[in-house]
């Protein structure tokens with residue numbers, strides 16, 4: 479019998495911790511024959527094994543207690559971004575054989591139907607636990623009921639779903655609305671009453687990371703009559719998507735905008751490429767302020783270089799927290815129903831902010847993903 483503790487745990491320290499003995503190896507199990515393709519994305523060049531990321535982060539997730547292998551299915555969103563690559567690598571590092579796990583990680587390639595199929599295959603295979611990073615918030619009730627009927631605990635990770643909390647067992651992720659609020663508050667502080675003509679490159683349609691960041695940012699924007707959001711389009715959390723949307727924004731709004739908000743770093747890279755091609759200067763020395771989300775290694779490099787003005791973190795290193803929840807379930811102990819992974823924000827050198835930390839070489843050197 480699983481015992482849920484209804485408190486919200488704020489995971490800051492333990493989020494990057496993993497058990498010793500695993501690192502970087504591909505521990506992905508083969509999918510069922512009719513399942514979507516397994517994860518094949520290589521880790522980013524700068525993605526180090528999570529032990530490095532854990533260096534100052536204390537406690538490690540306990541290995542499987544009984545000696546029996548715990549089978550875990552992870553229905554991963556896809557491989558759309560550097561964030562996602564880091565998140566996948568983190569699950570492979572934590573849910574490895576040496577830690578007592580067998581991980582079936584399915585890359586759902588941003589396809590809802592494939593993700594539902596992946597979860598159904600996990601149920602058919604009678605895996606011990608199912609972890610879902612939901613592509614979209616909607617459409618989960620039926621398959622969650624099927625998992626419940628099969629007696630398989632489900633942990634929703636990274637993003638949120640629009641289902642009653644009784645339909646799943648635990649949630650681990652970041653507060654994306656707060657990320658949007660932080661971005662808005664930083665912009666208000668930076669502009670100090672000056673006008674903003676804003677273009678937004680949103681994430682994937684229907685994803686809670688998109689909805690949360692938009693809701694949070696728009697909430698702040700409403701308080702500023704001197705701001706106008708000129709347009710908002712989805713770049714699907716990809717570099718190509720960011721570039722395409724920015725190219726079309728430039729055609730429609732050239733000379734009319736001074737802020738571009740990108741819902742993740744990869745979109746920001748695409749937007750910068752489009753602005754470079756159009757001869758538009760951005761960043762601390764330019765005419766256009768760039769705000770990004772994720773704060774991955776390369777995104778923070780651009781922030782340190784002054785190309786991205788403000789980068790709000792979304793921490794992809796979440797697997798140890800999920801493992802902690804699973805271990806507690808496994809031992810029949812109380813576990814946290816909701817674990818919030820903490821984020822911070824970073825700004826380019828020369829910018830002082832009460833909402834964000836000014837980037838340094840040291841911060842970048844400590845960013846493994």
Ligand code: AHR
Pocket residue numbers: 558559560561562636637687715741742743771772792
């Ligand atoms: O759900 C987290 C978001 O998904 C990250 O911001 C983005 O990079 C990813 O694709």
